[in-house]
Amino acid sequence: MISVENIRDNFPILSQKVYGKSLIYLDNAATSQRPLSVIDFQESFSRECNANVHRAVHSLSGIATDLYESGREAVRSFLDAEYKEEIIFTSGTTASINLMAHSFVEAFCARGDVIVISQAEHHSNIVPWQMAALRTGIEVKVAPINRDGSIDLEELREILKDKRVKLLSITHISNVLGVVNPIQEIVKIAHNQGVKVLVDGAQGVVHSLISVRETDVDFYAFSGHKIYAPTGIGVLYGKRELLDIMPPFMGGGDMVDTVTFEKTIYAPLPLKFEAGTQNIAAVASLKPALEFAMQISDNDEFVNRERQIVEYVTKELNVIEGLTILGTATPKIPLFSFVIDGVHHEDVAQILDKMGVAVRSGLVCAEPLINSYGYTGIIRASFAPYNTLEEAQIFIKSLHRAISMLK
Amino acid sequence: MTLKEEEIAIVEEFAMFDEWLDKYEYLIDLGKNLPIIPEDSKSDDKLIKGCQSRVWLDSKFEDGKLFFQADSDAIITKGIIALLIRVYNGREPQEIIDSDFSFIEKIGLKDNLSPTRANGLVSMIQQIKLFANEYR
Numbered sequence: 001m002i003s004v005e006n007i008r009d010n011f012p013i014l015s016q017k018v019y020g021k022s023l024i025y026l027d028n029a030a031t032s033q034r035p036l037s038v039i040d041f042q043e044s045f046s047r048e049c050n051a052n053v054h055r056a057v058h059s060l061s062g063i064a065t066d067l068y069e070s071g072r073e074a075v076r077s078f079l080d081a082e083y084k085e086e087i088i089f090t091s092g093t094t095a096s097i098n099l100m101a102h103s104f105v106e107a108f109c110a111r112g113d114v115i116v117i118s119q120a121e122h123h124s125n126i127v128p129w130q131m132a133a134l135r136t137g138i139e140v141k142v143a144p145i146n147r148d149g150s151i152d153l154e155e156l157r158e159i160l161k162d163k164r165v166k167l168l169s170i171t172h173i174s175n176v177l178g179v180v181n182p183i184q185e186i187v188k189i190a191h192n193q194g195v196k197v198l199v200d201g202a203q204g205v206v207h208s209l210i211s212v213r214e215t216d217v218d219f220y221a222f223s224g225h226k227i228y229a230p231t232g233i234g235v236l237y238g239k240r241e242l243l244d245i246m247p248p249f250m251g252g253g254d255m256v257d258t259v260t261f262e263k264t265i266y267a268p269l270p271l272k273f274e275a276g277t278q279n280i281a282a283v284a285s286l287k288p289a290l291e292f293a294m295q296i297s298d299n300d301e302f303v304n305r306e307r308q309i310v311e312y313v314t315k316e317l318n319v320i321e322g323l324t325i326l327g328t329a330t331p332k333i334p335l336f337s338f339v340i341d342g343v344h345h346e347d348v349a350q351i352l353d354k355m356g357v358a359v360r361s362g363l364v365c366a367e368p369l370i371n372s373y374g375y376t377g378i379i380r381a382s383f384a385p386y387n388t389l390e391e392a393q394i395f396i397k398s399l400h401r402a403i404s405m406l407k
Numbered sequence: 408m409t410l411k412e413e414e415i416a417i418v419e420e421f422a423m424f425d426e427w428l429d430k431y432e433y434l435i436d437l438g439k440n441l442p443i444i445p446e447d448s449k450s451d452d453k454l455i456k457g458c459q460s461r462v463w464l465d466s467k468f469e470d471g472k473l474f475f476q477a478d479s480d481a482i483i484t485k486g487i488i489a490l491l492i493r494v495y496n497g498r499e500p501q502e503i504i505d506s507d508f509s510f511i512e513k514i515g516l517k518d519n520l521s522p523t524r525a526n527g528l529v530s531m532i533q534q535i536k537l538f539a540n541e542y543r
């Protein structure tokens with residue numbers, strides 16, 4: 001059993017020293033660290049099970065295929081999807097959204113139709129739509145957020161009334177604000193207008209359990225590397241009846257039923273969307289990774305500690321003179337983006353690094369959002385379930401020291 | 408001091424610090440003491456855009472020598488600018504062309520100059536080299 005006491009034993013990387021100081025890793029929103037169960041699984045896969053999937057009759061290929069498909073089942077169960085074939089593997093959230101920007105747009109949008117995103121999106125949920133707009137003549141509209149980082153539901157409702165809107169593509173939790181969007185309510189508003197919903201769950205899956213059936217979202221995207229799995233693997237969930245209508249994004253091996261030089265019949269779901277050899281070991285390792293995540297989310301100790309950290313860090317940041325937190329609405333995950341009057345974000349991040357505290361600084365792939373608050377960069381500290389309250393205290397102490405050096 | 412001697416002096420100064428934080432404290436001090444450059448030298452055409460810190464660089468060529476004025480919105484970057492100015496200001500173009508800028512690496516600040524940081528400092532060094540090449 002994983003508990004708040006023993007969780008760190010699962011993460012060998014966390015006992016490292018940097019510049020002679022104990023590493024305090026607070027860049028979890030960028031990528032999370034991997035537990036032993038995932039590290040060991042990947043190694044044993046390479047040693048014992050490596051083969052291509054779905055293709056050969058030999059024994060190794062059978063084992064690899066079973067493991068690959070058990071990764072799919074793990075994701076299905078994690079997202080509470082109804083059917084396994086609703087789980088499409090991609091290389092990450094970014095790839096999932098790009099798939100949508102091709103296949104959804106081709107199936108459901110005509111020139112002049114509208115895709116709505118929010119003001120709080122990561123570049124990955126902005127740029128693919130702009131590219132689709134250039135390619136196909138669709139339009140991209142932006143739904144505003146309130147100053148506290150919550151989505152402006154009234155405005156959203158208004159924007160979605162436009163009959164040309166075909167899809168709302170919105171983040172579950174912004175990687176800058178850390179505020180949880182009310183997905184269920186948003187889906188209801190959209191569905192009332194006949195608008196489909198894609199949720200960018202890159203941050204969302206890590207901190208709040210999602211049931212795609214309960215929330216009734218049409219599409220949900222996330223990345224493995226932010227939830228204990230390796231890089232280069234991601235998921236697009238989509239309702240079967242929608243994915244069925246959508247044309248494939250990429251063509252190649254594995255995604256076909258029959259091929260002649262004149263015409264190709266595509267394979268049924270999910271393979272239709274999985275052209276070429278996939279990141280097999282990474283798909284398979286989603287199983288131990290998501291099992292690890294489930295154990296944590298089932299344990300109230302972690303919920304309590306997360307709440308403690310949010311309360312403690314919020315309180316401590318608020319007493320620092322000239323400090324402004326971006327994203328103050330609730331519910332909020334332990335992710336804190338902030339600016340300090342008269343102190344450059346990059347300076348703070350560099351000094352904290354030398355104290356062993358790893359944070360992020362800059363535009364964190366959300367330039368329009370950060371600019372809309374009037375800033376050119378922020379400092380971001382993002383906590384994972386393996387971060388302790390003591391680490392939060394050291395972070396705050398280090399931050400005070402950094403500021404006094406810089407001011 | 409020649410350019411080379413100035414570089415050696417800086418490397419020796421930094422060798423005195425065992426603690427990383429002390430090095431940065433020193434850089435911050437240098438940054439704070441970098442002469443303020445006039446606002447009109449900070450026009451957009453002198454701005455070297457970086458992902459994080461911004462750097463303004465103004466340069467002129469007089470009596471066969473190159474002169475630089477620079478500023479940044481980040482104080483550590485300013486500290487490194489102060490070091491660059493100490494080494495390269497008032498030098499002949501050929502001296503600058505012959506220098507390899509390796510003292511930055513020797514004092515352990517290579518990270519600050521890595522292209523992946525995409526900060527203004529990297530571009531500043533490129534500008535200094537370009538400028539030296541123009542006037543040699």
Ligand SMILES: Cc1ncc(COP(=O)(O)O)c(C=O)c1O
Pocket residue numbers: 029030091092093094095122124125171173174175200202203223365
């Ligand atoms: C909210 C959000 N969306 C999308 C992404 C992109 O994820 P990836 O780079 O794994 O494709 C990230 C990660 O940086 C994110 O935080």
